[in-house]
Amino acid sequence: METSVLTSVLLPLAIAIIMIGLGLSLTIDDFKRVVVYPKAVIIGLICQMLILPAVCFFIAIGFNLSPELAVGLMLLSAAPGGATANLYSHLAKGDVALNVSLTAVNSVLALFTLPFIVNFAIAYFMQTDQVVPMQFKKVIEVCMIVLVPVAIGMLVRSKSPSLALKLDKPVKIASVIFLALIITLAVLKEKAHIVQYFQEVGLAALVFNLLSMGIGYFVPQLFNLGKKQAIAIGMEIGIHNGTLAIYIALSVIGNSAMSIPAAIYSLIMFFTAAMFGYWVSRGSTVLS
Secondary structure: OOHHHHHHHHHHHHHHHHHHHHHHOOOHHHHHHHHHOHHHHHHHHHHHHHHHHHHHHHHHHHOOOOHHHHHHHHHHHHOOEOOHHHHHHHHOOOOHHHHHHHHHHHHHHHHHHHHHHHHHHHHHHOOHHHOOOOOHHHHHHHHHHHHHHHHHHHHHHHHOHHHHHHHHHHHHHHHHHHHHHHHHHHHHHOOOOHHHHHHHHHHHHHHHHHHHHHHHHHHHHHOOOOHHHHHHHHHHHHOEOHHHHHHHHHHHHOOHHHHHHHHHHHHHHHHHHHHHHHHHHOOOOOOO
């Protein structure tokens, strides 16, 4: 598979399908809920957009990651939650409506915060002459590839709820298939170095994943949010949109090594999220 086909066709198509699927589950009320019930959303966004990148930054330094892998992990930390978080939250008896609202708001806000975090990571971890800034044109491209499919999905949902319901399952299945395909192709592209990369970033990705879910689950409880909301936030900030992170690494920054942390994290999170969901749904101790 040529890299140009991956970056110009498969990745945009995968993101479009995932974002259409997200749009099919959204209504205007999901955005209004942020105003009506702001506490849970604000805490979730603070965890996702402030605490998580800071934690990731120190993990990258603590594990002495190579500059490209450090930037790749930071890129992943800046990516919004994945649509899969809604499914895992549902299975773990979380507040799925909160998941949907967080995913919707974070997907929009990340269009502004992600370039800032990534450029900071590039400037810090890479040599000065290696800095590859995210061009404004590319930022707009990411905006379009995220927002337009979501808008299409929401339009279908508003005009024909029955059609949206019929499309929901096939789109989710297609999203998982495309994610698996994208991860496979990203790994194959770096197959000469994948064992080395996995040894270098695999444990860091696992620690980041576990801390993400732990922060998302316990921090909200410190502020007296309910268990269902804590589960939702834990899933939301523990499950990232790896496809978007891989797309930005390959198509926007143009560095395939930076896509490896997202690929490895995406493989890990399916198993850890399932175990986390099983644990919290079994009546684990909740902080009061």
